[in-house]
Amino acid sequence: MDNKTYHIETVYGLKQPLSHIGESESTETFLNTVRVLSHGKPVEVFAYSGNAIRGAWRDCGAEYMLDRLGNIRVPKKAFHLLFTGGSISGEQKADIDAAKAMRTALPFVSIFGGGVGNQILSGKIAQTFAYPVCAETVGIIPAGIPEIDYSAQQISWRKMTDEVSFTRKDDSKDYLGDKYIAKEGQMRLTGDTDKAKKSNEPATQMRYTVECLIPGVQLWHSLSITCNKVELGALVASITRWAEKPYLGGMSGKGFGLVDAKFELVDSDGKRSPFMLVKDGTQALAEPAKEAKDQYDAQMQDLYNQYLDGNKESLVRLLEAGD
Secondary structure, X not given: OOOEEEEEEEEEEEOOOEOOEEEEEOOEXXXXXXXXXXOOEEEEEEOEOHHHHHHHHHHHHHHHHHHHOOOOOOOHHHHHHHHHOEOXXXXXXXXXXXXXXXXXXXXXXXXXXXXXXXXXXXXXXXXXXXXXXXXXXXXXXXXXXXXXXXHHHHOOHHHHEEEEEEEEOOHHXXXXXXXXXXXXXXXXXXXOHHHHHHOOOOOOOEEEEEEEEOOOOEEEEEEEEEEOHHXXXXXXXXXXXXXXXXXXXXOHHHOOOEEEEEEEEEOOOOOEEEEEEEEOOEEEEOHHHXXXXXXHHHXXXXXXXXXXXXXXXXXXXXXXXXX
C-alpha cells in the first residue's frame, strides 16, 4: 500500500479553563511555557506539548484497537508497548522481519512506535506544540486560517490567563465522617486502632491555586505523517476515541480542559479541506477521514478473524515480538 504525506492542522477552542502544568511552587501550579522570538525579542509563551497530545491519542487508540479485537486482555509488557511505548531489553540487533510483521499487522503501533523486544520501532507522527493565538505567536501561527480569530494576536497571552483556587477539606470532620467512620470501640472490633486514634486528630484542609488559560482562547497545532491509508485510519480512530471526551490537560475531573477542535488537511499549495470536527460534544468525519477509518476497521476485523477466533495467543506473541 502506497505511502503519502498528510499535513493536518488543528484549531482547538477552549470551552473551559485549561491547565497544563509546567512548574509548581508549594500550593501553586503554573502553566507550561517555552521561549520564542517575538518582534526581535525572546519571550515566554504558553505551549501545550505535542507529547501530551500524542500521549492522549495513544491511550485512546490502544483502547480502541483492543476493543475492536474483542476486548482482549494482554500481558503487562504488551500493555506498556501499546499505552506507553514499551521498552527495549536484551542484546541490540535488528530483526527486520519482526518489525515488518508488526507494522503491517498493527498500524497503530506503526504510527505511534514503541520498544519491541530488543529494537525500537520509530513512530510516524511529526508535530508541533499547540500555541495560543496571541501577540507572542505572530509569525508562528500561519495566516489565513478561517477558523482563527486573528484579532487575538493584538493581546498578550499573559492577559489570557486566570487563577483558580480550590480548598481540599477533611471530610472526616463533617457529616460524612459522622455517618461512615466507625467509632473507637467499633474500630477495635476490626483490630484497627490506628484509624480510631485519627478520629481525634484536628481537621486538615489545604488551599491550592492553579494558573490556567481562560475559555475562548484558541490553540493552533500542526502535524505531518507519511503513511498508508490504513495507518492514517489508525490515527483517525485514535482521535475519534479521544473526541468522545474531548479534554486537554489533566484536570478534567475538576472541570478543566473541555475543547472544540477543527482538523483540516493542508496540501502543498496551501489549500485547506475538512478532515475532522469536534464541536459541542459531537464529532464528524469528512470523507478522507471516514474512508481511512473504514479501511482500518476492516483490517482490525480481519485481524480479529485471523488471530482471535480461537487463537488469541498469536496476537499476544505478535505484540511481544522479539522475546
